[in-house]
Amino acid sequence: MHFGFDEKTQDLIGRLETFMDEVVHPAEPLAHEQMQAAIREDRWDPPAVLEELKAEARSRGLWNFFLPSAPEEGGLTNLQYAPLAEITGRSIQLAPSALNCAAPDTGNMEVLHMFGTPEQKQRWLRPLLDGQIRSAFAMTEPDVASSDATNIELSIVRDGDEYVINGRKWWITGAMNPNCRVFIVMGKTVPHSQGSREVPPPSAERHRQQSMILVERDTPGFEVVRGMHVLGYQDRDHGGHAELRFTDVRVPATNLIGAEGEGFAIAQARLGPGRIHHCMRSIGLAERALELMCKRVLSRTAFGKPIAQQGVVQDWIAEARVRLEQLRLLTLKTAWLMDTVGNRGAHTEIQAIKIATPQTVEWILDKAIQAHGAGGLSQDYPLAEMFAGIRTLRFADGPDEVHKASLARAELKKYR
Numbered sequence: 561m562h563f564g565f566d567e568k569t570q571d572l573i574g575r576l577e578t579f580m581d582e583v584v585h586p587a588e589p590l591a592h593e594q595m596q597a598a599i600r601e602d603r604w605d606p607p608a609v610l611e612e613l614k615a616e617a618r619s620r621g622l623w624n625f626f627l628p629s630a631p632e633e634g635g636l637t638n639l640q641y642a643p644l645a646e647i648t649g650r651s652i653q654l655a656p657s658a659l660n661c662a663a664p665d666t667g668n669m670e671v672l673h674m675f676g677t678p679e680q681k682q683r684w685l686r687p688l689l690d691g692q693i694r695s696a697f698a699m700t701e702p703d704v705a706s707s708d709a710t711n712i713e714l715s716i717v718r719d720g721d722e723y724v725i726n727g728r729k730w731w732i733t734g735a736m737n738p739n740c741r742v743f744i745v746m747g748k749t750v751p752h753s754q755g756s757r758e759v760p761p762p763s764a765e766r767h768r769q770q771s772m773i774l775v776e777r778d779t780p781g782f783e784v785v786r787g788m789h790v791l792g793y794q795d796r797d798h799g800g801h802a803e804l805r806f807t808d809v810r811v812p813a814t815n816l817i818g819a820e821g822e823g824f825a826i827a828q829a830r831l832g833p834g835r836i837h838h839c840m841r842s843i844g845l846a847e848r849a850l851e852l853m854c855k856r857v858l859s860r861t862a863f864g865k866p867i868a869q870q871g872v873v874q875d876w877i878a879e880a881r882v883r884l885e886q887l888r889l890l891t892l893k894t895a896w897l898m899d900t901v902g903n904r905g906a907h908t909e910i911q912a913i914k915i916a917t918p919q920t921v922e923w924i925l926d927k928a929i930q931a932h933g934a935g936g937l938s939q940d941y942p943l944a945e946m947f948a949g950i951r952t953l954r955f956a957d958g959p960d961e962v963h964k965a966s967l968a969r970a971e972l973k974k975y976r
Contacts, residue, residue: 613658649844714747737799770823
């Protein structure tokens, strides 16, 4: 692996850092005020200042970096995108969305770009790429262990030129945002000839029972039930996490993505890049937490000397730097492999960073909170909310235990 970034990446790093310093970080206090107002008024739209940031980012050519298969849209290779995504993680609530590089839209755009029909691309992908609408990905369900995607029960049944959808979803990120106009919904399809709403029989191949279909927000029978809380936080900056209900929801058969039974394969294609994007941004978030910790301990005195001179605190800081450098190198290696041998060839490394990143960043945030004393737990600093967000990553895109089990099986297979 070549560790140096190419000239294009170096140029984009400089331009993005300037954008962060001149535009994004100065906008954070106003964005916070606007988000607090949204909570008081029970609104789920993002802070109004975000539209100004998006316009400025696009005018500076900082747009749609996440899509390596579409350089004409601004897409970069995974290795080029990695340091840029890390920079955006330093302002996790604003910067990714400002660059139109925020989840879950990035994964949904990749799905539509890779598997969508020309009509689906024109109707939904184009406005997503232009930052005009938002989207959501609906897979997790409240009544089954959704860490095993073959457990999902929402039914997608063919009825003439339509599909009829029935079931429940929850923890659907971004769904509370009124500008979330389209949902990619994963469920179980029944062959048209069966003519019933029952899920496929157990004899059907487990990974060929799932399909993905597009559902627009205003479709009759579709209902946003409630927003879910994350350790007490509502995540209104990006549209929260919703419980959804589908009751005899009818959509055109042309809304199916790919063919019946291809949903699981499409999901895997979507989640690989999504996992590395989360890890890239999380490293940036951890860097900001470490910065806050260092500034805090240098400004406070306890037991007769600056807290920064306490041995235990110096140990935290040194460990944080070592762990971050290890994590960054593993993430960059993974990005390089995805570019050179493909997502399947980088499968082991993708799993490794998905396991290591949330745990490492969670540890750093814990120490940063401790260094801030009781203030670290409060709304006066961003650390507690950062911690809640990072804790969710140990579930999002697959829980730690699933990735560890898969990684262990692959390792054991070498010796059988």
